[in-house]
Amino acid sequence: xxxxxxxxxxxxxxxxxTPNVVSWGRGGTIAxxxxxxxxxxxxxxxxVVAVLNGHTGRVNTVQWIHREDCAPxxxxxxxxxxxxxxxxxxxxxxxxxxxxxxGHTGAVCAVDAIYLEDxxxxxxxxxxxxxxxxxxxxxxxxxxxxxxxxHNSSCVELRETRWRGARGKQERERM
Numbered sequence: 001x002x003x004x005x006x007x008x009x010x011x012x013x014x015x016x017x018t019p020n021v022v023s024w025g026r027g028g029t030i031a032x033x034x035x036x037x038x039x040x041x042x043x044x045x046x047x048v049v050a051v052l053n054g055h056t057g058r059v060n061t062v063q064w065i066h067r068e069d070c071a072p073x074x075x076x077x078x079x080x081x082x083x084x085x086x087x088x089x090x091x092x093x094x095x096x097x098x099x100x101x102x103g104h105t106g107a108v109c110a111v112d113a114i115y116l117e118d119x120x121x122x123x124x125x126x127x128x129x130x131x132x133x134x135x136x137x138x139x140x141x142x143x144x145x146x147x148x149x150x151h152n153s154s155c156v157e158l159r160e161t162r163w164r165g166a167r168g169k170q171e172r173e174r175m
Contacts, residue, residue: 013039013048020061020110027072033059038078038088040095052088054097057081057107065113065121077123079108085125087113087137099137105129 013034015021021033029049030041038052038059058081065075076088076095085108089098106129113123121137 016058016060018058018060018109020063021059023062023064023076025064025073025076026066026070029072031062031064031076031078033062033078033080035059036080036082038062038076050095052076052078052086052095052097054078054086054088054100055080055082055084057083060107060109061111063111063113065115067115075113075121077111077113079111079125079127081107083107083127083129085111085123085135087121087123101125101133101135101137103133104131 015032015034018033023031025031028043030043032039032041034051036053036055036058038055039048040050040052041047042049055078059078060081061079063077064073065077066073074090075098077085078088079085083102083104083106085101085104087098087101088095101123104125104127106127108125108127110126111123113121116122123135123137124132125135126132
């Protein structure tokens, strides 16, 4: 008697219930937090094309790091209830965990990031520990902590700000 054949016919996942858990990349891929992972969904293919595992708590926030030349993104940052940030990077067509930022004492609620002129990445994160932290990511396995700003309530959203003019260039160079 032949063994029964089992086939996968449908797998589903849903986004976590947090305000910043979805980010749509310029290349068309949608990144979203689902449980303790980040799922990458391709609307053209109508399927999840990758699942990024690295967090040990719920993923609360996901953000593509947009390039100034409007090319498809090669980095993604996520934050979770495990109090950590993870920067994901495309290598050989697949996303890998590039580096980790540890230091928050509460769940990370919001992240945003920009590329600096020398291919470093500046990441801003906000957490339920009532802090906004800045991290400089320069290829090491752990992001270098740069600054903490304390506030009296939880910050749930961060927006990218474009730095312009000579002063902005000096600010970038100092980081």
